[in-house]
Amino acid sequence: MRSRRLVCAVVAVTLAATGCSTTLTGRAVSVFDDPFSVAGMPATDGPTGLRPDPEPATRAVEGTDGSDVDHIAGLAVSDVEEFWHSAYPDTFSAPFVPVAAVVSWDATRFDGIFCGDTTFALVNAAYCYPDRALGWDRSAMLPDLQRAYGDMGVAMVLAHEYGHAVSRLSGLTDDASQTLLAEQQADCFSGAYLRWVAEGNSPRFTLNTGEGLNAVLAGVIAFRDPVLYEDDLYAGVDEHGSAFERLSAFQFGFTDGPSACASIDLREIAQRRGDLPTMLGSGQTGELPVTEFSVHAFAEAINVIFAPRRPPAVRFDSRPVPCADVRPSPPVSFCPTTNSVAVDLEGLVELGGQAHLPEPHLLATGDNVAYSALVSRFMLALQHERGARLDSAAAALRTACLTGVATAKMAADPHPSGADSVVLTAGDVDEAVSGILTNGLAASDVNGDSVPAGFSRIDAFRVGVLGDTDRCFARFG
CATH class of the missing domain: 1.10.390 (Neutral Protease; domain 2)
Incomplete structure (x- = not known):
């Protein structure tokens, strides 16, 4: 987003040569009994x-x-x-x-x-x-x-x-x-x-x-x-x-x-x-602090971009809010019965900081790890409005795909009218990808469950970044 901090990484040493390295540790997400295949192969947990x-x-x-x-x-x-x-x-x-x-x-x-x-x-x-x-x-x-x-x-x-x-x-x-x-x-x-x-x-x-x-x-x-x-x-x-x-x-x-x-x-x-941005403008930090104001700004941007008939309400609560037949997915959850997105603001701030990871400076960490998870819950509301099932592997990957669509639209220049306050900047897409791999929330269903293969989660997100809403529903119907 506008105001994004610089993300550091090791730059390759070259001598008419190429290559570079650094390290990272991730955290697993929950699994389905029958997850999608990986690029046409069975998803396996065997030796590596x-x-x-x-x-x-x-x-x-x-x-x-x-x-x-x-x-x-x-x-x-x-x-x-x-x-x-x-x-x-x-x-x-x-x-x-x-x-x-x-x-x-x-x-x-x-x-x-x-x-x-x-x-x-x-x-x-x-x-x-x-x-x-x-x-x-x-x-x-x-x-x-x-x-x-x-x-x-x-x-x-x-x-x-x-x-x-x-x-x-x-x-x-x-x-x-x-x-x-x-x-x-x-x-x-x-x-x-x-x-x-x-x-x-x-x-x-x-x-x-x-x-x-x-x-x-x-x-x-x-x-x-x-x-x-x-x-x-x-x-x-x-x-x-x-x-x-x-x-x-x-x-x-x-x-x-x-x-x-x-x-x-x-x-x-x-x-x-x-149109994805590749460099920060002079004076930009790239970080948009996670606040009640910024959450509402994202909700407004999503409403402008996707024009839902019944935009979900935003509720701030640090405790899980009961929702019929649905488990919460903190720090952000969507409840179909009330058509609302519940936000644990403190938890969302922590998600954006990735402070729980052993070496967070080696990830593409930052605000859009949190905001992409937030956007994904609004994408569940969009699916609910269309009558789609929300508690399946298909729903998880469809959510990742639609989050990719929203990400591309918020990074576009010119961006949709009314979405000025949350224009994405260089590095934000990488932050979303890192979150999808390490915590999986932006690629999860209404219960916060996702497929175990990060490959499939990232692939679905990319389909959305390079495609549109209809393509997401067609591919992950």
Whole structure:
């Protein structure tokens, strides 16, 4: 919203290379007995990570110290290559050529060279275009990834870096290509590889489509660009993409395979970005304090945008208000029988601050984590007015989708008349996505229940951001 604070993230170190990392911890949401599938696959809760008896690595790692994390990284690179040995010819009708070298270094020491430069203080994973080499820091980068996201966090990042090699080998990118294009193609290729793992094809790793895939998506969010100001010297330079954009690219690959990645170009990225803001104006903070006034402002904006016949009333109460046949979903709840939205203001403030998370600065935290949850309850009122069922997995994903529609409309320029007071700003969409993954309320039904797969929740939200109300009802009818 107008008045949004800057969200910090680690910026990638590049040496004719690409890559970045940070960490995040999330909180699970409740599940349904029969949740939707994930990109056409069954939603599973099975094992995730290194298999008990993985096939040996087929690539030697230069510079390794024989550590466990180097062992996992070597297995991951070998696994990614096994995927591309079959997927590359099928996609590009040409033989696959592996990278020339796989390199490990210790960023705390002065004795390493990668891409023609010292590896001291290079806490990163990267692909070097001139040398066709893939490498990583074993002192902090990979151990941090493994602690935050498990073995599949390591595999995901190395699959991303290998994606740069595939983009260059296939001719999809060259020296003149913008970083934004190269990064999102690599995100997409990593998604294609992880789909292969989730389908049970990997001889070294497994990935369930519930919490395992959720952790991978958390890692993708963490690699987002920081929010910049329009007058920033580096605004728009060396872009990698917002969390929303990078997650979208990853999901394209996971859902439709490598051929979908080949269709990503700057025009497609621009169409996907649409009118969503990417930078803050001078003097903007991006944070709109959560108050009774701001809640009413959102209610007014929703009424202007969607023009409901019977707008729900807003009630402020810190205690759950009884509602026939419906459980409350604090800090915001919708009651169909009274057509009202109950708001625990203190709880909503806390949700926007994400103070309960161990490392909140690594998430896209901020006011729109709270406001997107608030908007979702008004989207339930919209569904109720249309006579839709509100207590099902379909209702949960339909709510996420409609919340995406509202988000896009409040970020649009020009915005709907009367919605001036809550115009969304750069970073707000990423905050909504983070909330949908970590607490799930903006993607839940009238009881606050959602599907366990963050992939499905985020996918539904994206359908709404890029679509409209009718599309949400048609897809999640």
